[in-house]
Amino acid sequence: MKGTFFLGSDSVKKFEVREMGNLGDSLGPHDVLVKNMAAGICGTDVHIYLGEKGSAEVTPPVVLGHEYSGIVEKVGSSVTDIRVGDHVTVDPNMYCGRCRPCRMGRKQNCENLFALGVNVNGGFAEYSVCPDTQCYKLNDDVSFDAGAMSEPLSCILHGADLAELSSGESVLVIGGGTIGLIMAQVMKLSGASTVIVSEPVEMRRGIALSLGVDYVIDPLNSNLSDEIRRITGRDGVDKVIECVGNKSAARDAISSADLGGTVLFFSVPKTDATIELPLFDVYKKELKIIGSMINPDTYQRAVNLINSGRIILEPLITHTYPKEKLEEAIRMQMSAESIKVVVHPND
Numbered sequence: 001m002k003g004t005f006f007l008g009s010d011s012v013k014k015f016e017v018r019e020m021g022n023l024g025d026s027l028g029p030h031d032v033l034v035k036n037m038a039a040g041i042c043g044t045d046v047h048i049y050l051g052e053k054g055s056a057e058v059t060p061p062v063v064l065g066h067e068y069s070g071i072v073e074k075v076g077s078s079v080t081d082i083r084v085g086d087h088v089t090v091d092p093n094m095y096c097g098r099c100r101p102c103r104m105g106r107k108q109n110c111e112n113l114f115a116l117g118v119n120v121n122g123g124f125a126e127y128s129v130c131p132d133t134q135c136y137k138l139n140d141d142v143s144f145d146a147g148a149m150s151e152p153l154s155c156i157l158h159g160a161d162l163a164e165l166s167s168g169e170s171v172l173v174i175g176g177g178t179i180g181l182i183m184a185q186v187m188k189l190s191g192a193s194t195v196i197v198s199e200p201v202e203m204r205r206g207i208a209l210s211l212g213v214d215y216v217i218d219p220l221n222s223n224l225s226d227e228i229r230r231i232t233g234r235d236g237v238d239k240v241i242e243c244v245g246n247k248s249a250a251r252d253a254i255s256s257a258d259l260g261g262t263v264l265f266f267s268v269p270k271t272d273a274t275i276e277l278p279l280f281d282v283y284k285k286e287l288k289i290i291g292s293m294i295n296p297d298t299y300q301r302a303v304n305l306i307n308s309g310r311i312i313l314e315p316l317i318t319h320t321y322p323k324e325k326l327e328e329a330i331r332m333q334m335s336a337e338s339i340k341v342v343v344h345p346n347d
C-alpha cells in the first residue's frame with residue numbers, strides 16, 4: 001500500500017511516494033480501511049504546499065488529501081453500520097470535545113482540531129484508515145469524484161446557514177471556482193430569486209450558466225455595480241458571498257451589498273490580509289459581515305444532497321491525476337485553466 005507523502009513546504013523535494021505497509025493489519029476496533037478512489041485538491045492543500053497558514057496546522061511527513069471517497073476494504077471488530085464494499089466519503093475533521101470552544105458548541109474552533117489529510121494520513125494514498133464516526137455512505141450510483149466533494153459542500157452548507165438566506169432574496173457570488181459554483185447552486189436550491197456569479201475566466205462563466213446560475217458578470221471587462229443595477233434594479237444584492245480570497249474581491253463584496261445586506265467572507269485569505277471598511281455604509285445599510293469556518297454538523301446534509309443528485313458536481317472536475325503526479329496536480333489546481341482537480345490514487 002503506497003501513499004504520496006508531503007515532506008514539508010521548505011523541503012527540496014516536497015512529495016515522495018512511500019510504502020505504508022499493510023494498513024489493514026493494525027485496525028483498531030472502530031477503524032475502517034478505505035480504498036481511496038478519488039481525492040480532491042483543495043485551496044487548503046495549495047496553502048500547505050506554499051507554506052502558508054491555512055485552516056489547519058500540517059504535520060509532515062503526512063499524506064495530504066482531506067476531500068476523499070472510496071470503497072470500504074476492511075472494518076474493525078466493533079464497526080457495525082459500515083460494511084466491506086460500501087462506498088463512503090470521509091469527514092476529515094475531528095474535534096477533541098474537551099476544550100472550551102468544543103464545550104461552548106463551537107467545535108469548528110476546537111483548540112485541538114486534527115484532520116485526516118492534514119495531521120493524519122489522508123486521501124492521496126491507495127488506502128487510508130479512519131474512525132467509523134468519520135465515514136458516510138454514498139449511494140452506489142454516485143461517482144467517487146462527486147463523493148469526494150462532500151467535504152467542500154459540507155463547508156459551503158455551514159456558510160450558507162450563517163448567511164441566513166430567505167427565499168426570494170438576491171445573491172451575488174464573487175468567484176466561479178469550485179466553491180463559488182457549488183455555493184451558487186446551494187443558494188438557488190435554498191430559494192434565491194436571482195443568483196449572479198462574478199468571475200473573470202470565460203470557461204468558468206460558461207459552466208456557471210450551464211449549472212443554472214441566472215447571470216454572470218466579467219468583473220475585468222464590465223463595471224460590477226453597473227451590472228448589478230442592470231440585473232436587479234437595485235444598488236446591491238441581499239446576500240454577497242465572497243469566494244476568492246483577495247482584497248479586490250473583498251472590497252467588491254462590501255460595496256455590492258444592498259440595504260440590510262449580508263456579506264459572507266467564505267474564502268480562506270492570507271493570515272495578514274486586511275481591507276479598509278467603509279464604516280458609514282456599514283452603519284447606514286445595517287450590513288452584516290460574517291465569516292465561516294469548516295463544517296460543524298453539516299456533513300450528513302452534504303452527503304444527502306450528493307446522493308439525491310441535487311447538486312451538479314461532475315462539470316466542475318476539469319482534471320484528474322494519478323497519485324504519482326500530485327505536485328503537478330496541485331500546480332494545475334492553482335491555474336485558471338482548472339476548476340477542480342481530483343487525484344485518483346489507485347490509477
Ligand SMILES: [Zn+2]
Nearest residue numbers: 042043044067
Ligand atoms: Zn478542503
Ligand SMILES: [Zn+2]
Nearest residue numbers: 096099102110
Ligand atoms: Zn476541542
